[in-house]
Amino acid sequence: MYFAWLHLDANYVILFLTYYFMNGVLLEMEVKNLLVGQSGGPSAAINASLAGVLAEGIASVRIGKVYGAVNGIVGVLRGDLVEMNDIADEKQFQLLKHTPAMALGSCRHKLPQLPEGLSEYQKIEAVFREYNIGYFFYIGGNDSMDTVDKLSRYFSSTDMDVRIIGVPKTIDNDLVETDHTPGFGSAARYLAVTVDEIIRDTSIYPTKSVTIMEIMGRDSGWLTLAAALPRILGGSKPDIVALPEVPFEENAFLERIRRLFDHTNNVIAVVSEGLRDKTGSYVGQGAKSGVTDIFGHQYLSGVGKYLETVVREQIGCKVRSIEVNLMQRCAAHLASQTDLDEAESAGREAVRRAVAGATDEMVVFHRISDQPYQIEITGKPVSQIANQVRTVPPQMRDMNDPVCRENAKRYLLPLIRGCAEQEKDENGMPRFYLLERHKS
Amino acid sequence: MYFAWLHLDANYVILFLTYYFMNGVLLEMEVKNLLVGQSGGPSAAINASLAGVLAEGIASVRIGKVYGAVNGIVGVLRGDLVEMNDIADEKQFQLLKHTPAMALGSCRHKLPQLPEGLSEYQKIEAVFREYNIGYFFYIGGNDSMDTVDKLSRYFSSTDMDVRIIGVPKTIDNDLVETDHTPGFGSAARYLAVTVDEIIRDTSIYPTKSVTIMEIMGRDSGWLTLAAALPRILGGSKPDIVALPEVPFEENAFLERIRRLFDHTNNVIAVVSEGLRDKTGSYVGQGAKSGVTDIFGHQYLSGVGKYLETVVREQIGCKVRSIEVNLMQRCAAHLASQTDLDEAESAGREAVRRAVAGATDEMVVFHRISDQPYQIEITGKPVSQIANQVRTVPPQMRDMNDPVCRENAKRYLLPLIRGCAEQEKDENGMPRFYLLERHKS
Numbered sequence: 001m002y003f004a005w006l007h008l009d010a011n012y013v014i015l016f017l018t019y020y021f022m023n024g025v026l027l028e029m030e031v032k033n034l035l036v037g038q039s040g041g042p043s044a045a046i047n048a049s050l051a052g053v054l055a056e057g058i059a060s061v062r063i064g065k066v067y068g069a070v071n072g073i074v075g076v077l078r079g080d081l082v083e084m085n086d087i088a089d090e091k092q093f094q095l096l097k098h099t100p101a102m103a104l105g106s107c108r109h110k111l112p113q114l115p116e117g118l119s120e121y122q123k124i125e126a127v128f129r130e131y132n133i134g135y136f137f138y139i140g141g142n143d144s145m146d147t148v149d150k151l152s153r154y155f156s157s158t159d160m161d162v163r164i165i166g167v168p169k170t171i172d173n174d175l176v177e178t179d180h181t182p183g184f185g186s187a188a189r190y191l192a193v194t195v196d197e198i199i200r201d202t203s204i205y206p207t208k209s210v211t212i213m214e215i216m217g218r219d220s221g222w223l224t225l226a227a228a229l230p231r232i233l234g235g236s237k238p239d240i241v242a243l244p245e246v247p248f249e250e251n252a253f254l255e256r257i258r259r260l261f262d263h264t265n266n267v268i269a270v271v272s273e274g275l276r277d278k279t280g281s282y283v284g285q286g287a288k289s290g291v292t293d294i295f296g297h298q299y300l301s302g303v304g305k306y307l308e309t310v311v312r313e314q315i316g317c318k319v320r321s322i323e324v325n326l327m328q329r330c331a332a333h334l335a336s337q338t339d340l341d342e343a344e345s346a347g348r349e350a351v352r353r354a355v356a357g358a359t360d361e362m363v364v365f366h367r368i369s370d371q372p373y374q375i376e377i378t379g380k381p382v383s384q385i386a387n388q389v390r391t392v393p394p395q396m397r398d399m400n401d402p403v404c405r406e407n408a409k410r411y412l413l414p415l416i417r418g419c420a421e422q423e424k425d426e427n428g429m430p431r432f433y434l435l436e437r438h439k440s
Numbered sequence: 441m442y443f444a445w446l447h448l449d450a451n452y453v454i455l456f457l458t459y460y461f462m463n464g465v466l467l468e469m470e471v472k473n474l475l476v477g478q479s480g481g482p483s484a485a486i487n488a489s490l491a492g493v494l495a496e497g498i499a500s501v502r503i504g505k506v507y508g509a510v511n512g513i514v515g516v517l518r519g520d521l522v523e524m525n526d527i528a529d530e531k532q533f534q535l536l537k538h539t540p541a542m543a544l545g546s547c548r549h550k551l552p553q554l555p556e557g558l559s560e561y562q563k564i565e566a567v568f569r570e571y572n573i574g575y576f577f578y579i580g581g582n583d584s585m586d587t588v589d590k591l592s593r594y595f596s597s598t599d600m601d602v603r604i605i606g607v608p609k610t611i612d613n614d615l616v617e618t619d620h621t622p623g624f625g626s627a628a629r630y631l632a633v634t635v636d637e638i639i640r641d642t643s644i645y646p647t648k649s650v651t652i653m654e655i656m657g658r659d660s661g662w663l664t665l666a667a668a669l670p671r672i673l674g675g676s677k678p679d680i681v682a683l684p685e686v687p688f689e690e691n692a693f694l695e696r697i698r699r700l701f702d703h704t705n706n707v708i709a710v711v712s713e714g715l716r717d718k719t720g721s722y723v724g725q726g727a728k729s730g731v732t733d734i735f736g737h738q739y740l741s742g743v744g745k746y747l748e749t750v751v752r753e754q755i756g757c758k759v760r761s762i763e764v765n766l767m768q769r770c771a772a773h774l775a776s777q778t779d780l781d782e783a784e785s786a787g788r789e790a791v792r793r794a795v796a797g798a799t800d801e802m803v804v805f806h807r808i809s810d811q812p813y814q815i816e817i818t819g820k821p822v823s824q825i826a827n828q829v830r831t832v833p834p835q836m837r838d839m840n841d842p843v844c845r846e847n848a849k850r851y852l853l854p855l856i857r858g859c860a861e862q863e864k865d866e867n868g869m870p871r872f873y874l875l876e877r878h879k880s
Binding site for chain 1: 478482511514539540541542545546547548629632633634636637638640641642643644645646651669670673760762763764765766767769770771772773774853856857858859864867868869870872
């Protein structure tokens with residue numbers, strides 16, 4: 001009996017030693033779960049970033065389960081999380097990478113200020129505790145980075161170690177501190193090809209006509225610049241390129257059309273939805289709805305329609321306006337391979353940085369060279385990024401100036417390179433990734 | 441001297457015999473020149489038909505030079521013809537086949553009635569005589585077939601042997617006597633892929649929204665039916681498909697949206713630009729411009745915008761209208777391989793039929809079977825075709841009926857098969873064919 005007790009005692013000692021040893025390792029290498037959400041407007045590349053985050057999370061020994069938040073931070077608030085380990089399968093990974101818009105759904109929700117909005121943050125904290133979330137990634141644009149910043153600040157005041165990283169996404173390409181944003185290259189490629197086709201389409205009649213294409217971009221003209229690619233790459237059209245960075249003068253616009261008619265029948269103008277006059281008012285504001293979104297942005301539509309009316313009344317020729325609309329942000333069939341690959345890399349790098357200890361950061365692209373095109377992916381404090389807008393610099397604004405066109409070419413061309421190959425079904429239609437719950 | 445005269449005389453006899461012999465052969469196989477023009481609105485396949493006509497013309501021993509009429513019949517009236525033997529080069533042929541819109545330019549010109557408009561026909565006759573035109577091909581839609589018919593009748597009253605054949609082209613797919621028209625399959629493919637992407641795009645927010653896509657098609661709903669392909673192929677959307685063949689009832693439309701909101705957040709409606717109410721008036725007519733084109737057709741725009749306003753006022757949810765606009769007719773980057781191949785074949789068959797003696801005909805497609813898909817290309821008297829409209833038959837109109845969806849699937853699916861491969865430049869942008877005079 002005495003002997004047996006001694007024997008047990010020895011076992012307990014081993015058990016205790018093992019416990020303390022393992023505890024040390026666990027302290028060094030604590031396994032927590034990952035949560036990722038998508039927010040803001042769609043793009044053709046936002047799921048590539050999601051795929052990158054998930055795949056890197058699955059591969060990391062520091063990360064346990066990988067969860068997606070359905071409808072972004074709104075889904076977190078509702079506790080609507082889904083496990084996404086299916087992405088470990090290469091086929092599912094590729095499907096997700098090439099699917100446009102948000103596989104997880106999106107939201108447009110602005111977190112409240114503290115301390116008034118404390119209860120909302122506490123709800124999020126409770127969900128994070130329930131799911132043992134140690135890593136949170138938010139893929140989005142300007143407004144989403146505001147969420148990243150606020151959440152990071154909140155969690156730094158708690159005893160929870162949650163690393164929060166923003167992954168940039170916006171076709172508008174208007175985030176500061178990064179050379180460009182995932183999603184932009186694909187939208188740029190769509191616009192370049194589409195405008196090139198519209199140029200053919202509108203050139204067929206021997207009568208004077210004006211075609212006005214209204215391009216997205218509330219506060220920056222990057223997408224409108226991309227719509228000018230057929231000209232930037234050596235063509236003569238589009239004839240007029242109107243960025244929101246340059247105050248719009250209606251009379252100068254009409255005068256330019258009249259002069260262009262001296263040597264062309266078919267004038268093509270690409271104009272930003274965010275055109276403003278020199279007083280800062282949106283062009284054709286009177287014709288707008290006045291409805292604003294949750295962030296206080298005015299819904300824009302109609303600058304093309306407005307200018308169409310002006311040209312018809314003032315010049316009297318055939319005129320048509322084309323709102324390129326949602327197609328420019330979800331056209332996965334024309335996605336840039338460069339864009340999708342970089343979007344995936346941004347997602348992967350976000351995870352690597354978080355695991356290494358980073359938080360309250362946004363992943364950024366730093367361009368090392370144009371030819372050969374090379375970028376470095378790093379991170380910047382998100383507080384320097386949220387709620388700011390990067391506009392087209394003056395040295396790329398005037399498409400009548402060959403130096404500006406050359407600058408724009410060096411900047412844009414690498415971003416649209418390569419046409420991403422989508423998986424097709426037996427009918428030749430693209431296959432898309434669907435969350436399990438959305439499969440019928 | 442006398443002997444010498446005899447010798448010469450014998451030579452003359454041989455010369456005379458040779459002349460009579462050759463003349464007989466020439467009567468049997470007279471070589472005349474070919475002229476081809478393009479007319480009406482663009483498509484992604486109209487240059488494939490042009491390439492087919494030219495290549496078959498170049499290959500034919502009965503045809504000498506091949507000319508293109510710049511800007512259709514208007515170019516003929518001006519004597520603006522260009523030689524197009526460059527198409528003998530396979531690279532140029534392929535480039536032309538994959539270039540959207542009209543390489544030769546187009547026109548919308550209606551030939552006058554006889555006898556009042558005689559001088560116009562005489563001008564055309566003079567140009568045909570000057571260029572020794574024996575074969576004239578006109579690639580176009582309904583209005584172009586009117587030109588084919590009138591010209592054929594005119595030349596049958598002259599001593600000239602000119603064979604005139606129409607090659608069908610219209611994305612609207614509304615020509616009678618043919619299973620479908622070249623250009624439709626590519627537009628259908630563009631719409632199917634684009635609507636599928638818009639479905640992803642609009643599904644991301646957990647709030648109620650309506651998206652209305654306005655599709656081309658003045659008098660027939662074929663393109664709107666094609667926009668329903670994601671549903672026809674087994675998906676649940678678009679939720680509402682409104683063809684011009686079915687009188688539109690605003691209240692039923694609104695009621696259907698309200699009912700759809702019971703089980704979906706994001707309603708997608710594809711509606712034809714030519715929607716009419718039960719009195720035959722265009723929906724939202726009050727909001728239209730009232731401008732008409734040369735053929736007396738009312739310029740349509742705005743049914744989408746009109747319904748957007750109605751939904752906003754009556755239902756009050758988020759609503760957006762999208763006019764798919766010119767993109768659906770010039771998107772060569774999504775052209776259907778089947779469509780381009782058939783368009784080329786239609787051009788080639790037109791030449792073969794003309795050489796064999798046919799005139800006053802339009803080339804038509806006769807479908808032999810759906811599975812495997814097989815067509816026969818023949819010709820029909822153009823007088824049976826001009827100025828008529830082929831609408832969507834009742835057995836394909838109701839997209840809520842699975843039998844209609846199955847019928848539409850059997851009809852549409854073969855037409856959109858295969859994605860045509862465009863030649864790309866070093867920047868990944870599509871290369872297009874240009875007439876020599878348009879190269880800068």
